[in-house]
Amino acid sequence: MEDMINLILQFGDLNKQQIDFLLSKVKMLELKKDDYLSEAGKVPRYVAFVLEGVFRFCYYNNKGEEITNYFVDEGNFVVDNEKFESQIVASEYVQAVTNCKVLVFNKKDWDDISNTIVGWDMTKANMVKKCLMLAMERRGSLVSEDATTRYLSFIEAFPNLTNRIPLSYVASYLGITQQSLSRIRKNIR
Structure with missing residues (x-):
């Protein structure tokens, strides 16, 4: 409280x-x-x-x-x-x-x-x-941003969420497919 x-x-x-x-x-x-x-x-x-x-x-x-x-x-x-x-x-x-x-x-x-x-x-x-x-x-x-930049912005805006919520929700929020999100995540590691 x-x-x-x-x-x-x-x-x-x-x-x-x-x-x-x-x-x-x-x-x-x-x-x-x-x-x-x-x-x-x-x-x-x-x-x-x-x-x-x-x-x-x-x-x-x-x-x-x-x-x-x-x-x-x-x-x-x-x-x-x-x-x-x-x-x-x-x-x-x-x-x-x-x-x-x-x-x-x-x-x-x-x-x-x-x-x-x-x-x-x-x-x-x-x-x-x-x-x-x-x-x-x-x-x-x-x-206005490309998918990779949108994902990086998401991580910056919601730093504590990436490992707590389903990727399908993140992809939906970003306006991309789950497959695209998986590719982006793989490429930025």
Whole structure:
């Protein structure tokens, strides 16, 4: 819980009473590998802080192919934020790639925090802004670079993930086949 509070404090000030209130609203949740934190076609139920494990955002394209859009690992919040805040049906899945332990806030408790802690909405906005900028930076290279450079950028952006997640997910994220990824990995060793 300390890691979550330390992350939040990077984006806004909270006193001891506010931190205690925030912690009173959080619950521990464990997900097994391949479980969903959020599913396409359903309203997202939680904002989660990842204590252990890796999640991926994914969807199916019009050909029925599974596309991995993003990864989130320890020390970060994971949520389909726009859909969660608006309480509308998600179009993506948020899936546990490994067994995961998370701290979760449901919508009611998340709203209670906003209605109780002065300045929380600005803190939240700053966290979302930082996450979006980071995601755009990481995804930006996938458009303009060749496959080898994209893989090297992936390793730089997600240094702790290469040995923890299936290569098929990495290949999907990079927009290449698994065979191409295997060739690239072999050539850069």
